[in-house]
Amino acid sequence: GENVEQHPSTLSVQEGDSAVIKCTYSDSASNYFPWYKQELGKGPQLIIDIRSNVGEKKDQRIAVTLNKTAKHFSLHITETQPEDSAVYFCALTTDSWGKLQFGAGTQVVVTP
Amino acid sequence: DAGITQSPRYKITETGRQVTLMCHQTWSHSYMFWYRQDLGHGLRLIYYSAAADITDKGEVPDGYVVSRSKTENFPLTLESATRSQTSVYFCASREDSEYSGNTIYFGEGSWLTVV
Numbered sequence: 001g002e003n004v005e006q007h008p009s010t011l012s013v014q015e016g017d018s019a020v021i022k023c024t025y026s027d028s029a030s031n032y033f034p035w036y037k038q039e040l041g042k043g044p045q046l047i048i049d050i051r052s053n054v055g056e057k058k059d060q061r062i063a064v065t066l067n068k069t070a071k072h073f074s075l076h077i078t079e080t081q082p083e084d085s086a087v088y089f090c091a092l093t094t095d096s097w098g099k100l101q102f103g104a105g106t107q108v109v110v111t112p
Numbered sequence: 113d114a115g116i117t118q119s120p121r122y123k124i125t126e127t128g129r130q131v132t133l134m135c136h137q138t139w140s141h142s143y144m145f146w147y148r149q150d151l152g153h154g155l156r157l158i159y160y161s162a163a164a165d166i167t168d169k170g171e172v173p174d175g176y177v178v179s180r181s182k183t184e185n186f187p188l189t190l191e192s193a194t195r196s197q198t199s200v201y202f203c204a205s206r207e208d209s210e211y212s213g214n215t216i217y218f219g220e221g222s223w224l225t226v227v
Contacts, residue, residue, distance in 0.1 A: 006154075032214045043116075043202055043218035044155070089154060097162060098143060098206045098214040099170065102154035 006090050006103025013080050013110055021106045023090035024072040030092045033066060033073045034100070038087045047088075048075070080110045115139070116219035118203050124225045131190045133222045135203030143206040144186040145170075145216065146178065148199040155202065161186055193226045200224070 006023045013019045023033075031052040036044035050057045050064045050073065057064050061080075066073040073092075077084055087107050091100040119134045137144065142163050147155040157170030159178040167178050175197060177189045190197055203219040 034214070034216070036218075041221075043220045045218070046215060049215070093214055097160060098216060099145070099157055099160055100155075100216060102147075102156075104152060104154045 004090060004092060004101050004103045006106060008106060009104065010107045011109070013108070015080060015082060015110055015112050017080055019075075019077040019080055019084070019108055019110075021075045021088055021090065021108075022072055023074070023092075023103050024070075025092055026071065027094050028068070028071065029094045030071075032093045032098070033064070034091050035062075035064060035075045036089045036091065036102075038089065038105075040086075044089060077108075080108075082110050082112055084108060085110045116203055116205055116217060118201075118219040118222045120222060121220065122223045124227060125193050127193060127195060127226055129193050131193050131224065133188045133190075133201050133203075133224070135186045135188070135219060137184055137186075137203075137205045139205065139207065139217075140183055141205035141207045141217075142183070143216075144180065145204040145206075146176075146186070146188045147202045147204065147218075148172065149202060149221075150199050158188065158201075190224075193224075195226050198224060198226045 034049035037047045038044045048064050050066050061078045063076040087105045089105050090103040116137045125131050145160045146158040149155045156172050161167040161180045201222045204216045206216045
């Protein structure tokens, strides 16, 4: 299956600073790139997504960028807050079924 | 709006026993998925379904069986549980609509321990 590499595996930031998580992939047919946030004991929740015909998308403090040529996409969180502490997963699909392939996750810790 | 409901939320079972994890969605979404989550592996697809009576294997299907007799239900059965199947299991669904795109919604998870 598609290989999705996610870095870093852990990220510690001071409140107010920015956090960036990067994912790389190999299949150029990948066409949809969502990011999920998972809080302890809960299911993953979609926070932002981007399609292959768009290079950047923003939603308040969260943004996602996609570089199709280099085959990587990144999640940017600005002005981090303690409630941003969670595990973040990148994912992608390559087929019409929408089956997601996930990265291994990044544990983000925002310290006050 | 209940969304996706998984049951049981927590289960301890013995090696060799059959276990069924239930998944029910209230949206009438066509697509449904089962993922397992293990430390260091992220989420891996076990089985998926495009509609009632249409199912197919994902990345890690061995030891699991699914059925989809009704659109809203997608149970996952471990035929003979093994310790390697100790995991958190997530059910998910996706609407088949050009307007919703590929957005997939997850349930809250079922924590399964096989002893």
